[in-house]
Amino acid sequence: MNVFDAITTRRxxxxxxxxxxxxxxxxxxxxxxxxxxxxxxxxxxxxHVFTGKGRGELAKARAEVARxxxxxxxxxxxxxxxxxxxxxxxxxxxxxxxxxxxKAGRDEVETIENYAACSAAVxxxxxxxxxxxxxxxxxxxxxxxxxxMREFFALDDEGDKIVAYLYVGYPDLSETKRRRxxxxxxxxxxxx
Ligand SMILES: Cc1cc2nc3c(=O)[nH]c(=O)nc-3n(C[C@H](O)[C@H](O)[C@H](O)COP(=O)(O)O)c2cc1C
Numbered sequence: 001m002n003v004f005d006a007i008t009t010r011r012x013x014x015x016x017x018x019x020x021x022x023x024x025x026x027x028x029x030x031x032x033x034x035x036x037x038x039x040x041x042x043x044x045x046x047x048h049v050f051t052g053k054g055r056g057e058l059a060k061a062r063a064e065v066a067r068x069x070x071x072x073x074x075x076x077x078x079x080x081x082x083x084x085x086x087x088x089x090x091x092x093x094x095x096x097x098x099x100x101x102x103k104a105g106r107d108e109v110e111t112i113e114n115y116a117a118c119s120a121a122v123x124x125x126x127x128x129x130x131x132x133x134x135x136x137x138x139x140x141x142x143x144x145x146x147x148x149m150r151e152f153f154a155l156d157d158e159g160d161k162i163v164a165y166l167y168v169g170y171p172d173l174s175e176t177k178r179r180r181x182x183x184x185x186x187x188x189x190x191x192x
Pocket of ligand 1: 141
């Protein structure tokens with residue numbers, strides 16, 4: 001698959017099967033990430049890969065966040081149970097979940113640029129997954145960014161950021177149409 005085809009045919013794939021993804025394939029996806037551009041070669045990316053029963057750790061952390069949030073919102077016991085159970089299950093939506101962390105820079109600008117580099121790394125991973133016949137979905141949200149998740153990943157510097165949870169697996173869904181404004185609507189040409 002050439003690069004342009006990969007870019008234009010990739011879709012976020014929210015539904016994947018539970019079929020195991022071989023470790024070599026996951027490693028190829030990770031390898032694609034570290035070829036992303038990064039200013040001053042800070043190599044700011046760190047990856048936590050959850051597969052099989054390993055996803056249970058992520059499930060437990062997510063469930064704990066749900067419990068904390070529900071407690072803060074003073075929900076009743078039944079609602080809390082439902083919320084915790086839904087959060088726990090989310091970790092098992094795909095056979096592979098890769099959490100991508102961006103390390104803090106030496107100053108604010110470097111921290112921002114590290115995050116930008118990690119975003120490029122995530123897109124490399126999505127394109128690599130797509131070219132290997134896999135589907136991927138970049139997921140975030142309030143639970144994903146919660147302070148408890150930062151503790152779970154041992155992020156002790158404020159500049160350390162959770163960038164993505166990339167859910168990867170074999171697609172279980174037909175392709176959806178992409179909605180995008182034509183690029184000319186987004187472009188200002190300043191020509192000589
Ligand atoms: C920073 C970021 C966070 C995202 N978080 C979520 C998410 O929490 N849930 C979700 O369904 N999709 C999430 N997405 C995926 C977008 O929904 C998806 O890219 C968008 O719908 C466009 O679809 P496409 O990737 O197929 O072009 C996220 C994408 C980015 C870049």
